[in-house]
Amino acid sequence: MAKTREELQALLDTLREQVPALVREHTDEGDFWxxxxxxxxxxxDDAGPDDFEWALEQINAMLAANGKAR
Structure with missing residues (x-):
């Protein structure tokens, strides 16, 4: 069952906080990715069809903010 947008936001917030450390700790591009x-x-995987694009946009924004835009 898909998570609610609020649940997804909490997961995204946690990931957003972790990205700078991932960038620092995984200097090898393959390792980071x-x-x-x-x-x-x-x-x-937990986003429903109505929230998938929204979650993906947030993930892409956090990558761009940390110099890892795809």
Whole structure:
């Protein structure tokens, strides 16, 4: 069952707080993307069809804010 937008927002907020540390700790690009994908895919998997694009936009924004735009 898909999570509510509020539940997704809480997960996104946690990930947003973790991204700077992931960037610092995983200087190898492959290492970073592997770790980030594990966390972000978990969130996207829990997003329903109405919230998927919204969650993806937030994830892309946090990547851009940390110099990791796709």
């Amino acid at each position: 592997s770790n980030f994908a594990g966390a972000s895919d978990f969130i996207l």
